[in-house]
Amino acid sequence: MSKYYLKSIEKITKKCLYDLYKINYNFKLNFQYKKKSYPGDITLVLFSLSKNIKKPIKEIGENIGNYLTNYFNGLIKYYIINGFLNFIFLDGYYIFLLKNMLNPNFYKLNFSSKNILIEFSSPNANKPLHIGHIRNILIGDSISRILSSVGNNIMKIQMINDRGIHICKSMIAWKEFGIRNTPIKTKEKGDHFVGRFYKMFHLIYDKEIKKKSINGKEAPILKKARILLKKWEDGDKETIKIWKMMNKWVYNGFKKTYNELDISFDKTEYESDIYNFGKKIIENGLKNGIFFKKKDGSIWIDLKNEGFNNKLLLRSDKTSVYITQDIGTAINRFNKYKIDNLIYIVGKEQNDYFKILFTILKRLGCIWVSKIYHLSYEMVFLSSGKMKSREGQVISADDLIYQMINMAKKKLKVQCKDYNNYCKTIGLSALKYYFLKVDPSKKIVFYPEKSIDFKGKTGIYIQYTYSRIRSLETKFFEECNITDNYNLSHSIIWDNIYGKNIIKIIKKYPFILKKSAKNLNPSILANYIYEVSKKFNNLYQNKKLIDPFTPIKSNNYMNIIHITGNILKNGMNLLGIKMMNKM
């Protein structure tokens, strides 16, 4: 039997449990990869096993330990302490692991093959994207890549909220105060141009309330916006014309921002295309007694049993609200596409909203509700508190991207050919890694005055590590006179732990990828990539890796280095970060 075909310790343990105790372990095997103060490279925690097997812990440990050391003859050792079965890898086992990693199948995971629709970004067509959208977009993009890499078929979709009272707000402000201006005339980015009028609307609105000390609903400018909304829904030609024009300005702006971020969507949906379908569903639901009508003609659903207030579905003037459209969208998607799952990436402030949406869909008889998932992420706070886009307390996505690229320009030491792309890649690496390394369920506090770091645990650190690796490889082939591919000598033994540490951590890659995919959490992967980089830099700074006088040893190192580079590239690409061969 060639050692190459040996299976991992984890797999053999499963076989062992069956052989010894006739257990088809359908419970989880509690393996730990973390090395603590006790020597050992992988640990099996025995407590939970002993509950299932009902034998003394020590006996079980010794039986498993003996079984495995026999199987991996001469490759591993074991010892037991306090209910922990510790395995120690010997040199041969590292070679075996390394050979497995050199096989391209090591990177390819195929454990799921679903059709998954992922909705993210979902901007309003009345103002530019801000720092919160950036988090949303980066999480969405990265999860799409991760899910795709484990075998799924992904469709990235953005829903643009292009209709409703908020759109009419910027429209009415423009009509009254800016009708002679266009983004071309003022040389503004279209989304920022329109956003200015949205902000202006609220300034005027606040003034009116203050001045006339009236109820918010009575503010003249809001009344005008409402009339405009009604006109829009009635298909008034002039209104539609302005609406189309202003939306186009905004979309052009979005397009530039997405381009800067290297983000693309497979499909874009517009609320305006679907809201009528949503309205029909509400009206049908009313006929079937799922919803009820108030005296003023507005339509509602009773959610007392679910612990929520009654929810409005259609206004008394027959114009639709946000959820009208969302009900229609969900139903439409399941009718139109063959999908196994639908994932919404939307901030946690809408947790209840999604619970309500799912409840309504269930009441409407949609059996596929269980296939929908709301991936909720925490908000981005500024150090000064919560962002308020109406009051202008926001950091726009464009500003942030611009800032990052500028910082890269300042730090660039060497002249390079592709200056602009270089700075963009550096800036974006820092930006994307900064957001993705944090668990989506945790909030991010952003300090505009501190800006995003370029040293320490950052995307730049990983870029730097990666470019070291690639330049080492080039140098190796030049200096060691080896022209064919890497050769794995059978007698690899290093005089240090650095190489072994790298092998151990890379061994975890499939596990990490799987975990990231299952939890829809890119931060697991992001933190892991950093650990890998760190292990490599330990080696790099402490050992001379390329030496023309000892080409075999250098070659052995190169195997590890090569894999490390591949892992970094693979992993970072899954975060949506491009890697550079030179820095």
Place this chain on the structure above:
RNA sequence: GAUCGCGUAGCUCAAAUGGAUAGAGCAACUGCCUUCUAAGCAGUAGGUUACAGGUUCGAAUCCUGUCGUGAUCACCA
């Protein structure tokens, strides 16, 4: 007020879903560039995991309570 989150080093974040002595980065302080990229490496210091109970072989993680903090509760989106 009600409901749902969150609380880990001065700051920003980890911690294998209940495992062994809670780890990194920033900031501070020491060292290391004539030698493969110092955007780096080696080290020092920094913790009663908000607090109090409970569950068990074992808790930052699960349960209860208290305090702090955030989100949601609109004919807004």
